[in-house]
Amino acid sequence: MDTPLLGEDRLADLPATPARPARRGLGLSREDSYLASRPDYFANLRRGSVPNLHLDVADGDDERAVFGIGDLVEGSPTQKRSGSAMASLTAFPREDAGDGGVAVSELRQRLSVRRMSETALGMAEEVQVRVTLKDYSYHVPTREDAPSIKTVFNQSPCYAASSFLVNVGELITGSRKIRDMCGHYEKKWILKDVNLVLKPGTTYLVMGPPGCGKTSLLKAVAGRLKKKHGMGRIEYNGVSTEDAPDMVIQNIVSYVAQLDNHAPFLTVQETFDFAANCRLGHKKTKVADSTQQYLSENLTIDGLDLAVCRETYVGDANNRGVSGGQRRRVTVGEMMVGQNPVACADEISTGLDAAVTYDIANSIVKFAKAAGTTRLVSLLQPGPETFSLFDEVILLAEGQVIYCGPIDDVVEYFGGLGYRPPNTMDVADFLQSVATPDGMLMFDADRSPLDSHYTSEQFAEAFRESERYRSILIEQEMPLEVDWSSKVETVDEESPEGQSRGNIPTAVKKQFANPFWTSVGLNVRRNMTLLKRDKEFLIGKCIENFGMGIGMALIFLQSAQFPSTLNTSDIIAGWVNTGCRQEDFTDDVANSLFRLMSGTYSSIFLTSFHILLGTLTSTPDEVDQRAIYYKHADARFFQTGAFFIAKQFSQLPLLALEIIAFGLPFYFIAGLAYTARAFFTYLLILIVYKFALRILYGILVQFLAKKANVQGIGTFLYLMLTLT
Secondary structure, eight states, rough: OOOOOOGGGOOOOOOSOSSOOTTTTTOOOOOHHHHHSGGGGGGGTTTTTOOEEEEETTTTTTOOEEEOOOOOOOTTHHHHHHGGGGGGGOOOOOOSSSSSSSEHHHHHHHHHHHHHHHHHHTTTOOOOOOEEEEEEEEEEEEEESOOSSTTTTTHHHHOOOOOOOOHHHHHHHHSSSSTTTOOOOEEEEEEEEEEEEEOOOOOEEESSSTSSHHHHHHHHTTTTTOOOGGGEEEEEEOOOOTTTTTGGGGGGGGEEEOOOOOOTBBHHHHHHHHHHHHHHHHHHHHHHHHHTOOOOOOSSSTTTOGGGGGSOOOOSSSSSSSSHHHHHHHHHHHHHOOOSSEEEEEEEEOOOOOHHHHHHHHHHHHHHHHHEEEEEEHHHHHHHHHHHHOOOEEEETTTEEEEEEEGGGHHHHHHHBOOOOOSSHHHHHHHHTTTSGGGGGGGGGGGSSSSSSHHHHHHHHHHHTSSSHHHHHHHHSOOOOSSTTTTTEEESSOOOTEEEEOOHHHHHOOOSOOOOOHHHHHHHHHHHHHHHHHHHHHHHHHHHHHHHHHHHHHHHTHHHHHHTTTTGGGGGTTHHHHOOOOOGOOOHHHHHHHHHHHOOOHOOOOOHHHHHHHHHHGGGGGGGGGGHHHHHTTTSSOOOOHHHHHHHHHHHHHHHHHHHHHHHHHHHHHHHHHHHHHHHHHHHHHHHHHHHHHHHHHHHHHHHHHHHHHHHHHHHHHHHHHHO
């Protein structure tokens, strides 16, 4: 007799504290997958019981140490290195929270002790922030009269000139306005009238079809969008950037991008260390490093399950390193090192399977609950078990919020609109499709206020008329537990008596964690580490320059030597000091002088030509490294000037290596002056010349968008410098 399929009437039979659920595609039927995705399946998880990691304390010992994300495991290599300084962090007895679980209250207690330890070390206090979006909208200008398909012709200067002349003609006839001379632009709304309240200790899952505005919403909360294109207010504990221009959003919100951009020859540990040094401050990190607390309390190497690859290179598409899932964990952890009251993670599932996505999301959820922080995570198609980890879901459609509330109520809410997921579809896939044309298949007109499938505007209007939306508006006006907009009276040297100032913490106003020259030192050490570890590149450069030096020098074999019988310069050797009388300046003397000067200047020209060509060919590769710089600069890791200075000076050893490898054989084979002073002057001039070229082409890399542009303009400069 076949076993009947699980139905909703069997939900009550599920265990109170389930073990870690099976993942989609790992033996769970579609019917069971749907039930597992129901909000009440993981209700006990969200209310305080979370899965935990169990590691043996020592061989032969039956006891196991239970630890939360960011805590150090007693008996683990991390705890052994830290000694007794952190023993108190794992001294708490394990509370009974069900099979395989640990109460979040216990994890919160451990974090409290950890904060007390950090306070004793002089580290900053944790700040809780409530983010409020009030009627926020965002648009981008789009050119309406631009060619729909880019071709070689319509992207050429000739086409641009002809289009401008056509626009001038339309301006004369009155059919075009002056502001549209370079093209007619219209506003394309990415986000429309968004009202949200993001509470501390709550995790939010942002969902919606592609192009609905998920990334823009996260960037808006993280302060990454252009202010001139935004409307409405985004407040952090009651204060917006318009009210407090000195408030640095990067100190409040961290942002994890979709792509994994890392230095390939840094280990996982070094990547986290650099992030900690830049975000927490180098001096603070050194103090905390003695007690193994340098990775912050939010997301650590141990918490992200990266301890097994701690000393492994991160790698990239061209260099072997950690796996794709581990590299994604590094991306998440790097941006969340430090004290982050709010964190936005954009598409953390990119390139990952459901199992790895669940692990990362589980780590984020556990720490948000224990530390009282806010987490926004956007996912395109989360698995049912991953979906059920979050407290609330924010559903977007064409830039509008069509639902925001607990995941327990989402099925009931859309059921009231006439939408019901089939038994073969889990809730996450249902929400992904409900606002698309496929949602028509799940629409039941008999249960809906409307007779047809809702449009995005109708979904948004229905939500604005709901009780949940009204509760959001009420929460926006409720008093804050921590109100930065309140004024406090200050009496000190900087603030005169009776003057009021906002109650914003000083740490939030700090532009950078490190002074300028400290940031320069951190970047120099990082760049030097990357340089010395790229051995294949260094060996290749040495062989290339040494071979080119020999090959080019053979063209001018001893042609620059003086005096020499090869170029007949010995004929004029006697005239150097005494001078040559006009009657003695014969054709043989003139020819020998011509050969000597030609050999000398030609060899010097060919040397500069080789240096210029080598700089040109290596410049486009630096375009790929800009993504790493932009990621760090947007997160306020360091000052732009500090990065530029460190970048240039850390290249000096490589420049010297290339010049010596080329100049050593070339100088003596070509027959230039055999004196130490002349030889070292020659090398110094070449190093300075190459350094100046690297700066010049480095400016091109920073200002031009694409490799093709860098190569084109770089080649033009190459031609101009060669001719001059």
